[in-house]
Amino acid sequence: MTTPLTFETIQRAPKALLHDHLDGGLRPTTVIELAAETGYDKLPATDADELATWFRTAAHSGSLVRYLEPFAHTVGVMQTPEALHRVAYECVEDLAADNVVYAEVRFAPELHIDGGMSLDEVVEAVLAGFADGEKAAAAAGHTIVVRCLVTAMRHAARSREIAELAIRFRDKGVVGFDIAGAEAGNPPSRHLDAFEYLRANNARFTIHAGEAFGLPSIHEAIAFCGADRLGHGVRIVDDITVDADGTPRLGRLAALLRDKRIPFEMCPSSNVQTGAVRSIAEHPIDLLARLRFRVTVNTDNRLMSDTTMSREMWKLVQTFGYGWSDLQRFTINAMKSAFIPFDQRLAIIDDVIKPRYAVLIG
Template structure:
C-alpha cells in the first residue's frame, strides 16, 4: 500500500487514545464563547487566530510558555456547565476522528475557583462524557470514554485527589495520574498514596520521562507502581544505540529499559507534543524515538496529549508517522492494539475491544496483515 493511499485511509481506522488532556483539547470557538461568558480576556478575538496563537505558543520551544496556554483553558472551565460542555465536545471530536476508546485526564483541583467541590467537578465532567457518548451513538459512532483523575505534583493534594479518584471508581473514573512539574516533584514526595492506590487495586499512570529523565521513570515504575508511563520517551537515555560489525543497527538496553520492556509497561508516547516541549532531542517525527522503541518491542502506544495546543488529532499523528517515519498499516495496528491491551478496563473488555472492534476495523483495509 502506498503512503498516499494509507494516509487517505487513516480516518477510517479504529483508534485507542490513552493520553489526552481534557483542558488541552478544547475547540477554539468554545474557548471564545466560554471566555466571553465569564469575562476572561484572551490574546486574540476570533477562533482561527486563537487556534494559531495556541499552536505558536506551544511551538515556541519553551515548556514554560507551553504550560501558560493552560491558564486560558482552565480559566473558562470553572462551572458545571463549562466542564460538561468541554467533556461532551471532546467525546464528539474524538469519535469523529475514529477513536473507539479514550481516557480523558484532567486535574479537578484546578477547577474550584467558582466554588465547585471536587466531587461536583468529577460529576460535571462525567455528565458531559455521557452526553457525548449518547450523541455520538445517535450519529452511528460507538466510543467508550473514562476519566483519569490527576493530581498536580506541586500542589501537594495527592492523597486527597487519590481518594477522590477511588471514590468515583465505577462512576466514570478509571485511573489516577500525577502531572505538572515533573523535575523536582518525584513520586516519593508522597510515597504513601501509592500504597493506598495499590491496596484499592486502582490503576495508575504517571507522567515521567518527558521533562525529566531515567530517574523519573524509575520512580514512576518502582515507587509509584505505575501500570503505564505518561510519555516515557526518555527511556532511550538508558539505551545505547550503535551498529554491529555488519553495520546493522544495534541497541544495548540498560537495566531500567530492560525492566520497562520485560514488563511491557505501556509508554503513552505523544510525538507532536514531545517535539514541542523538547522531551526528545529529535527535530522531526521521522527522528522521534517512537519508531526505534517500537522496533525494540517496547509496549508503545500513540497519543495526542493536547489536541488544541498541538493542533493535532489521532489521525494527524498517524499520518505524520506514515509520511515522515515510513510506518505501515501494520505499524499503526500494533500501537492501537498495544493501547487497547493497556487500557484501564478489565481483561475481558480489552480482549473484546481488540477482537471485535480493532482487528475487524483494520482487516477491512486492504494490505493489513493481522
C-alpha cells in the first residue's frame, strides 16, 4: 500500500540538494556562540529564538539586495578555521537528519579571509568539516555524501582566482563553481575569463541567473558562459506564454533550455522572500515541471527561510497536490544533475533513492 503523504513521511524520504548556501544555513545558537567566541558584537539579538525570527523577517524583504544584507552576520562569525569547520560539520548533521542523501553546498571563500586565512585554508577548513560531518552522520545511521561548490561574488573581481581554487581542490571535495550576489548591473558575462578557464579544465559550473533579473541574465549564463545548471532561473517563465485554451508556447530560449535538459535549481521559499515570485502558488516550478523542464527543489538558505528540504517539498505538495512520484522525479532530477561522476550519481539513484521511494509508493 502507498504510504500516506504527510510532512512526517516526507521527512523519511531520501532527498538530493543542489542549491544550499553554507553561510545561509547556520543554527541560530551557533551564530550566537561563535559571535561570543570570536568577539563579533554586531548581532541584532542574542536569544536564539529572537535571532531566528530576525533572520527570517529581515530576509523576507521583497528584494534580493536587501535579502542578502543579513548574511553580514553569519559571514562575520565565520572567519576562523574552527568556526568554518563547525558550521560545515553542523550543516552535514542537519541535512542528514532531514534524510538528504546527497548535497552540494556552496560558499564564497573570498568572504572568509578577514581573519587572516588564505583562500586555500578557508576551503580546507570547510572540506574537513564536511568530511567529519559525513563520518558522524554515518555513525548515527544516516549515509550522506556532501560536496562543495566554491562561489565567486559577481560584483567583485576575483572570479578567475576562485575558479583556479576550484580546480586546485577538484579531487578533494570541490565539484564545481558558481557566481552569486546581486544580479542587476553584474551580468555573468563580466566573468568570462573564469568560465573559459573552467571549460578549458573540463570543470562544471552553475550560475545564479534569472532570480532578480530577467531573461538576459539567463541567456548570458547559457549562451556566453556555458553554464551546466541555472541557480533559480525563475524568470524563464517570461519566455513562456499560455494561450486562452491552456496551450503553452515556448520561446526560443525556453525551448533551448528544455531541449538541452538544463537543470533549474529552484528554491520556492527563498524566491518568495526575495520578491522573485509573489507566492508559492504563483511560482513557475509547477508550470515548468508539467512542461518537463528539468526542475529540482532546493533550500537556498535554511536559516533565512526557516526551511528544510522536507518543508520545501511539503509546501509544494500542499500547493500543487503533488504525489510521491512527483517528489521522486524532483529528487532523481537533482541526482542526474549533480556534479559528481556518472557512476556515483547512478549508484545513489539505483541503490538509495529508487529503493526507498519504492517502499513509500508501495
